[in-house]
Amino acid sequence: MTDDVLTLPLDRWHRERGGRMVPFAGYGMPVQYEGIMAEHLWVRQSAGLFDVSHMGQLLISGDGVDAALETLLPGELKALGDGRLRYSLLLNDAGGIVDDLMATRQGEGFYVVVNGATKHGDIAYLREKLPSLTIDYLEERALLALQGPKAVDVLEKLAPGVAGLVFMQAGRFSINGVDAWISRSGYTGEDGFEISLPGTSAEEVAEALLADPLVKPIGLGARDSLRLEAGLPLYGHDLDERVTPVAADLTFAINKRRREEGGFAGAERILAELRGGPVQRRVGFAVEGRQPVREGARVIDSEGNEVGKVTSGGFSPSLSKPIGMAYVAAGLSEPGTRLTLEQRGKLFAAEVAAMPFVPHNYVRKGAQK
Amino acid sequence: MSLYFTKEHEWVRVEGDTATVGISQHAQQALGDIVFAEAPQVGRQVRKGEEAAVVESVKAASDVYAPVSGEVVEANGAIADEPALINTDPEGEGWFFKLKLSDPSELDGLMDEGAYRDWSAKL
Numbered sequence: 314m315t316d317d318v319l320t321l322p323l324d325r326w327h328r329e330r331g332g333r334m335v336p337f338a339g340y341g342m343p344v345q346y347e348g349i350m351a352e353h354l355w356v357r358q359s360a361g362l363f364d365v366s367h368m369g370q371l372l373i374s375g376d377g378v379d380a381a382l383e384t385l386l387p388g389e390l391k392a393l394g395d396g397r398l399r400y401s402l403l404l405n406d407a408g409g410i411v412d413d414l415m416a417t418r419q420g421e422g423f424y425v426v427v428n429g430a431t432k433h434g435d436i437a438y439l440r441e442k443l444p445s446l447t448i449d450y451l452e453e454r455a456l457l458a459l460q461g462p463k464a465v466d467v468l469e470k471l472a473p474g475v476a477g478l479v480f481m482q483a484g485r486f487s488i489n490g491v492d493a494w495i496s497r498s499g500y501t502g503e504d505g506f507e508i509s510l511p512g513t514s515a516e517e518v519a520e521a522l523l524a525d526p527l528v529k530p531i532g533l534g535a536r537d538s539l540r541l542e543a544g545l546p547l548y549g550h551d552l553d554e555r556v557t558p559v560a561a562d563l564t565f566a567i568n569k570r571r572r573e574e575g576g577f578a579g580a581e582r583i584l585a586e587l588r589g590g591p592v593q594r595r596v597g598f599a600v601e602g603r604q605p606v607r608e609g610a611r612v613i614d615s616e617g618n619e620v621g622k623v624t625s626g627g628f629s630p631s632l633s634k635p636i637g638m639a640y641v642a643a644g645l646s647e648p649g650t651r652l653t654l655e656q657r658g659k660l661f662a663a664e665v666a667a668m669p670f671v672p673h674n675y676v677r678k679g680a681q682k
Numbered sequence: 683m684s685l686y687f688t689k690e691h692e693w694v695r696v697e698g699d700t701a702t703v704g705i706s707q708h709a710q711q712a713l714g715d716i717v718f719a720e721a722p723q724v725g726r727q728v729r730k731g732e733e734a735a736v737v738e739s740v741k742a743a744s745d746v747y748a749p750v751s752g753e754v755v756e757a758n759g760a761i762a763d764e765p766a767l768i769n770t771d772p773e774g775e776g777w778f779f780k781l782k783l784s785d786p787s788e789l790d791g792l793m794d795e796g797a798y799r800d801w802s803a804k805l
Contacts, residue, residue: 349715349740350715353740534741537741603717604718604720604738605717605738627741628740635717
């Protein structure tokens with residue numbers, strides 16, 4: 314990696330539409346267009362178009378690919394049907410989270426989307442640990458996310474058939490004659506789609522989507538506030554190699570068979586934490602008053618001792634109040650528990666809140682295995 | 683009445699020995715949607731360059747520095763109730779606080795409006 318900021322296929326397109334570009338994960342990316350608040354609320358009520366081409370798209374194949382991946386990922390991959398996807402975690406030998414990802418069974422292999430800032434490390438790690446597999450980095454592909462309750466109405470007109478997908482299902486479609494791999498998934502808590510397509514066609518497809526008045530372009534700023542309201546952790550902030558899936562409150566990603574059989578990196582520690590509980594746990598919190606408490610603030614006890622740390626914090630546009638996520642001592646993780654937060658010498662009263670802060674709006678009905 | 687600006691994007695409007703302080707149009711644009719503002723307590727003595735107020739947008743927190751030294755004589759309650767005023771009228775209704783100047787000569791080191799607009803336009 315270099316310090317140079319690379320450009321992605323839609324760079325010019327963003328600038329022409331007033332996107333404020335900032336360096337992110339090594340690329341120039343739009344943080345906002347008209348404003349985070351308006352963009353955020355637009356996604357919750359209509360449809361927002363995000364460019365997430367900085368994320369890493371991988372195609373992983375080889376004999377026994379599902380069994381091999383299961384040695385690093387704690388999720389159910391062997392029984393995953395074609396065109397089905399799962400949220401999972403790439404683990405190190407100590408059970409720490411190397412990255413979080415989406416893995417989709419795609420014919421003989423797996424299509425995997427990983428975080429932009431970690432993708433090169435992930436690829437090196439996968440190649441080192443799973444030398445029998447072929448890891449293709451689909452660098453020439455772009456990734457768009459169309460998110461919001463009206464996303465399905467917009468996309469069905471351009472890619473007939475997508476309305477038949479349910480949450481966490483994917484398939485091959487054509488948008489304006491462009492071959493696209495589309496999944497009904499996302500990271501905003503809303504119904505929506507992620508669209509993988511050749512980078513050379515990204516502008517044309519983005520333009521076709523934006524031609525619908527239900528769609529506005531949305532920057533990374535609103536993506537962050539949306540995922541925070543949805544209670545979804547962000548790698549590098551709420552997740553890193555020091556925390557396990559149990560501490561991160563992501564045990565839903567470890568299904569029953571994997572809990573019984575183990576056999577994934579760090580399983581000994583993770584299974585022990587599942588039985589006995591973790592020392593610390595990721596929780597959501599709501600802050601009294603209007604001032605946001607941000608990443609890095611300390612959670613303190615009545616004697617002023619540090620008992621946790623804020624990993625994400627900001628202002629919720631939907632709820633009009635400050636919210637966040639923190640790691641706290643397990644004994645403080647029950648919703649309703651009073652917390653004291655300290656930021657730049659100032660104390661804030663907060664309360665552990667159930668997540669998601671804003672209910673998920675996924676389309677699960679009619680789901681089949 | 684004279685208007686001055688700092689390189690930290692505060693403005694100061696001076697009437698007699700009273701200075702009204704806020705953040706510039708350029709600053710509110712850079713911050714984006716403002717969700718919280720806190721002005722200093724009336725009676726507080728602030729020194730030039732000292733952190734005097736806080737402003738937070740959806741994304742980030744920022745300090746507002748005292749452009750000149752003096753005693754805080756008034757805080758704008760309206761921005762606490764409606765922080766978006768700072769976005770809509772940063773150099774008017776969205777002011778933060780008023781100071782009684784303790785050293786008017788400090789104003790000499792600040793930019794006038796023309797110099798500030800030219801300088802900030804290039805940022």
